[in-house]
Amino acid sequence: MSVESAVFTVLGIVAVAGGLATVFAADVSRMAIGLGAFLLAVAGFFVYWGATFLGVAQLFVYVGGVLVLMLFAIMLVHRTPDGSPRLETRHDVSAVAVAGGLFVMVVTALSGVVPDTVDHGLVTGTTELAEALLGPMLAHFEMAGVLLLVALVVVVVIMRGGDER
Amino acid sequence: MSLLVIAVGLFCIGLYGVLTRRDLVAILASIEVMLGSATLLLVGLAVAGRTVQGSEGMVEGVGLMVIVLAAAEAAVGLALVISVSRRFKTTRIDEIVKVRG
Amino acid sequence: MVLAYGWSVVALPLAIALLVGLVGRFLGRGIAYVSALAPAWVLFYGIVACFEVLSAAEKGGVLARGAAVWLPAAGDGGMAVGWAVDGLTGLMLVVVGMVALLVMVFSSGYMAGERGLPRYFATLSLFTASMSLLVLADGFLGLFIGWELVGACSYLLIGFWFTKPAAAKAAVKAFLTTRVGDIGLLLALALLWREVGDLSYAAVFGMASALPGAVLTSVSLLLLFGAVGKSAQFPLHIWLPDAMEGPTPVSALIHAATMVAAGVFLIVRIWPLYSLSATAAMVTLAIGGFTAIAAACAAAAQRDIKKVLAYSTISQLGFMFAALGAGAWEAALFHLVTHAMFKALLFLGSGSVIHGCGGVQDVYEMGGLFKRMPITGATWAVGALALAGVPPLAGFFSKDEILHGVWGVQPLWAAVLFGASLLTAFYVARTTRLAFFGTYRGAGHPHEGGPEMQLPLLVLAVGAAIFGVTGGVIAALIGGHHGDLDPGIALASAGIAIVGLLSGWFTAASASDPGPSTSTGKLIIIARGGWGGDALVNAMLVGPVTRASALLDVFVEGSLINRIAEGTGPAARRLGRGFTSLQSGDAQWYAIMSGAGAVALLALVAYLGRGF
Numbered sequence: 001m002s003v004e005s006a007v008f009t010v011l012g013i014v015a016v017a018g019g020l021a022t023v024f025a026a027d028v029s030r031m032a033i034g035l036g037a038f039l040l041a042v043a044g045f046f047v048y049w050g051a052t053f054l055g056v057a058q059l060f061v062y063v064g065g066v067l068v069l070m071l072f073a074i075m076l077v078h079r080t081p082d083g084s085p086r087l088e089t090r091h092d093v094s095a096v097a098v099a100g101g102l103f104v105m106v107v108t109a110l111s112g113v114v115p116d117t118v119d120h121g122l123v124t125g126t127t128e129l130a131e132a133l134l135g136p137m138l139a140h141f142e143m144a145g146v147l148l149l150v151a152l153v154v155v156v157v158i159m160r161g162g163d164e165r
Numbered sequence: 166m167s168l169l170v171i172a173v174g175l176f177c178i179g180l181y182g183v184l185t186r187r188d189l190v191a192i193l194a195s196i197e198v199m200l201g202s203a204t205l206l207l208v209g210l211a212v213a214g215r216t217v218q219g220s221e222g223m224v225e226g227v228g229l230m231v232i233v234l235a236a237a238e239a240a241v242g243l244a245l246v247i248s249v250s251r252r253f254k255t256t257r258i259d260e261i262v263k264v265r266g
Numbered sequence: 267m268v269l270a271y272g273w274s275v276v277a278l279p280l281a282i283a284l285l286v287g288l289v290g291r292f293l294g295r296g297i298a299y300v301s302a303l304a305p306a307w308v309l310f311y312g313i314v315a316c317f318e319v320l321s322a323a324e325k326g327g328v329l330a331r332g333a334a335v336w337l338p339a340a341g342d343g344g345m346a347v348g349w350a351v352d353g354l355t356g357l358m359l360v361v362v363g364m365v366a367l368l369v370m371v372f373s374s375g376y377m378a379g380e381r382g383l384p385r386y387f388a389t390l391s392l393f394t395a396s397m398s399l400l401v402l403a404d405g406f407l408g409l410f411i412g413w414e415l416v417g418a419c420s421y422l423l424i425g426f427w428f429t430k431p432a433a434a435k436a437a438v439k440a441f442l443t444t445r446v447g448d449i450g451l452l453l454a455l456a457l458l459w460r461e462v463g464d465l466s467y468a469a470v471f472g473m474a475s476a477l478p479g480a481v482l483t484s485v486s487l488l489l490l491f492g493a494v495g496k497s498a499q500f501p502l503h504i505w506l507p508d509a510m511e512g513p514t515p516v517s518a519l520i521h522a523a524t525m526v527a528a529g530v531f532l533i534v535r536i537w538p539l540y541s542l543s544a545t546a547a548m549v550t551l552a553i554g555g556f557t558a559i560a561a562a563c564a565a566a567a568q569r570d571i572k573k574v575l576a577y578s579t580i581s582q583l584g585f586m587f588a589a590l591g592a593g594a595w596e597a598a599l600f601h602l603v604t605h606a607m608f609k610a611l612l613f614l615g616s617g618s619v620i621h622g623c624g625g626v627q628d629v630y631e632m633g634g635l636f637k638r639m640p641i642t643g644a645t646w647a648v649g650a651l652a653l654a655g656v657p658p659l660a661g662f663f664s665k666d667e668i669l670h671g672v673w674g675v676q677p678l679w680a681a682v683l684f685g686a687s688l689l690t691a692f693y694v695a696r697t698t699r700l701a702f703f704g705t706y707r708g709a710g711h712p713h714e715g716g717p718e719m720q721l722p723l724l725v726l727a728v729g730a731a732i733f734g735v736t737g738g739v740i741a742a743l744i745g746g747h748h749g750d751l752d753p754g755i756a757l758a759s760a761g762i763a764i765v766g767l768l769s770g771w772f773t774a775a776s777a778s779d780p781g782p783s784t785s786t787g788k789l790i791i792i793a794r795g796g797w798g799g800d801a802l803v804n805a806m807l808v809g810p811v812t813r814a815s816a817l818l819d820v821f822v823e824g825s826l827i828n829r830i831a832e833g834t835g836p837a838a839r840r841l842g843r844g845f846t847s848l849q850s851g852d853a854q855w856y857a858i859m860s861g862a863g864a865v866a867l868l869a870l871v872a873y874l875g876r877g878f
Contacts, residue, residue: 008167012167015171015175016175016178019178019179019198020178022178022179022182022191022194022195022197023178023179023181023182023185023186028188028190028191031191031194032194035197038175038198038201042201042204042205045205045208045209049208049209050212051208053229054208054229054232057228061233061235061236062235062236065236066197066235069243070190070193070194070239070243072243073243073247074190076247077190077246077250077256092185094184094855094858095180095181095184095185095858096181097862098180099184099861100177101861101865101866102177102864102865102868103173105868105869106176106868107169107170107173111169113215114166114169114210128225129222129225131222132222132223133229137223137226137227140226140230144233144234147233148236151237151241152240155244158241158248159244159247159248161248183857184854184857184858184861
């Protein structure tokens with residue numbers, strides 16, 4: 001097995017394991033760790049494929065931001081006297097059926113599209129990204145900024161709302 | 166092909182979590198998994214050469230947009246969760262959500 | 267001329283039945299006179315027909331006919347129901363018309379003050395119409411319609427006092443028993459339809475000699491079965507004694523003179539066909555002979571004056587059937603006519619007695635009525651002697667002819683019939699003495715009825731007396747032959763009648779039964795019950811059917827049907843609850859449902875498009 005495919009395999013295993021842990025873990029901390037692993041693996045994929053900027057952004061924003069945020073929320077929310085609570089699930093069978101069905105459908109639908117081997121990395125690099133962001137994707141770029149601003153305001157409002165009303 | 170399986174599989178795993186988990190935070194975590202896997206698929210396809218003509222340069226940009234979106238959504242969502250937990254003293258979905266028909 | 271209006275014999279009584287049924291309430295006492303127009307017309311028509319036949323150049327031919335196409339059946343034209351008048355038709359119309367007329371007149375006195383008189387007279391008129399149709403029809407289909415209709419009228423009239431449980435039961439029993447016989451009739455019709463293709467008499471008789479023997483015998487036996495039911499012969503005799511629950515005038519008309527005679531009429535009517543089967547003849551003779559003597563025994567054991575007459579009717583009909591079986595069809599018809607006279611007379615006489623004694627029917631509670639009801643007594647005596655076969659009354663001549671005919675064919679059965687005649691005289695004398703002579707043992711005040719009740723008795727008494735001479739006329743009407751009296755047989759039958767009368771008379775000295783411990787007493791009890799006919803039917807039919815129904819009730823009704831009926835409610839509720847659980851308010855469940863829907867849609871698109 002070549003190095004590339006070994007890397008790919010490892011990243012894939014880590015991602016899947018993380019995803020499963022996120023979904024199945026009964027313990028909050030395990031879930032958080034699983035999520036972290038997943039996000040790291042995705043970042044690894046991006047880097048492996050040559051989308052370096054994206055991989056780094058993923059790392060900073062997701063792992064460093066979203067995950068940490070989630071940990072903070074967990075700590076703020078789960079206040080029970082008897083330690084971290086068990087996370088339970090329900091509607092297991094039906095959900096499996098739906099998720100499984102969707103999996104089958106989409107895979108069969110897209111199987112004709114995806115080639116069997118990925119022989120080359122990403123063609124473009126950071127330069128092209130910058131040109132795209134300030135070019136065709138300028139509107140998206142600006143909207144993203146607005147979105148973040150709005151989100152900020154909304155969060156402040158929500159967090160303050162309970163006290164005043 | 167294995168990319169497809171992994172990405173779509175992760176998406177479905179996340180979907181399972183959204184449909185199944187009882188804790189609000191867990192649901193949000195599952196949503197993150199779904200988003201991440203979708204981005205993975207997107208970028209992976211671009212790497213394999215499957216992009217719309219002339220948009221090769223935008224792949225990373227789109228991925229960046231998704232990340233921004235996810236961040237915003239996570240922030241707002243977690244704010245809501247904290248607010249809800251203050252109100253109902255719990256984060257279990259079956260004790261909170263009751264959509265009356 | 268008159269004869270051209272053949273349908274009027276059916277239509278007029280029918281119309282009068284409708285009229286009386288609808289507005290009879292407002293007619294008051296005139297209801298009987300309006301209704302009497304129906305049989306009066308039938309009688310008139312019959313007399314004219316007889317005269318025409320007798321004076322026609324060729325004897326025994328059909329005088330007039332008309333047709334009405336009815337059922338458009340497969341093939342050509344359809345099933346036609348028409349009418350035809352010949353000597354036999356005319357004779358029967360005379361009998362029916364006359365007895366019906368006298369019964370209606372009698373009823374205006376006997377049934378005065380009863381509730382439901384419009385229903386009574388309307389049904390009597392309907393019966394007249396049906397009986398006319400029966401004798402007038404030119405084919406088996408019309409016969410069958412009339413046959414069923416008289417059965418229905420019999421049911422309605424036996425159950426006239428339908429609030430009385432015994433009457434209601436008797437009506438049903440009569441209808442069902444004759445219905446059993448009617449199955450044979452229907453099967454015979456089906457067989458004829460298949461073999462001949464046409465149900466008119468002309469067609470069937472024309473083809474009769476060409477049909478294979480098996481078909482002839484089967485048709486004859488099946489028709490015999492129908493006749494057995496209608497004429498209360500063994501084994502379908504059980505309904506007639508119970509039919510006495512109906513008003514006595516009804517018993518006189520239907521269960522003595524006309525409807526029960528329809529069986530005999532049927533066989534006489536189909537004689538060109540019937541006479542071709544030797545097997546049928548044998549069976550008919552056996553049934554007739556056996557019934558004659560068994561019923562005579564039963565009659566001898568009865569206490570109820572109407573039941574005596576009922577069993578007597580069964581016995582006399584047995585005589586007629588025996589005559590038919592022996593080939594003496596003219597004798598059978600002759601006896602039918604004379605029997606109609608004196609049996610109707612006896613029934614109406616018993617009606618007068620019952621009416622006079624205040625509803626009592628048990629002869630042990632009568633006695634000495636001759637002094638108090640002389641007209642009834644005298645006319646009863648005439649009828650009784652006619653029944654016993656004492657010359658020169660009518661019954662002697664017709665019975666003698668039967669005996670003569672049977673003796674010529676099967677002396678053994680003739681001996682049986684002689685025995686039955688002996689018993690007939692016996693029970694006649696016994697009943698007469700118990701009811702009319704001696705001292706009155708009852709608690710009422712016996713008195714004569716009004717003129718409406720006495721007049722019919724007188725008319726019938728005259729008929730019973732003089733109709734003995736009509737033998738030749740009757741034979742001529744139907745194209746048969748009439749021989750002279752055989753002195754040997756005549757002497758024997760007269761002698762037997764005397765012996766029977768005397769022994770019956772002396773047995774009636776005491777108005778009581780021998781004790782149940784004596785063998786005679788036991789025999790009497792059995793005979794009084796009609797020789798266990800009812801018990802037989804109960805064991806063979808009623809019992810198994812009841813048990814089977816009980817079983818079905820438990821297994822099918824209880825488990826299956828009840829579960830289905832009672833289960834639908836809870837099932838509907840469970841279904842509803844299942845549906846409500848879909849709207850639980852659980853957002854994740856909704857998401858699952860949407861997801862499932864999405865997957866299903868994808869699958870559908872994939873299937874339809876075979877790929878994206």
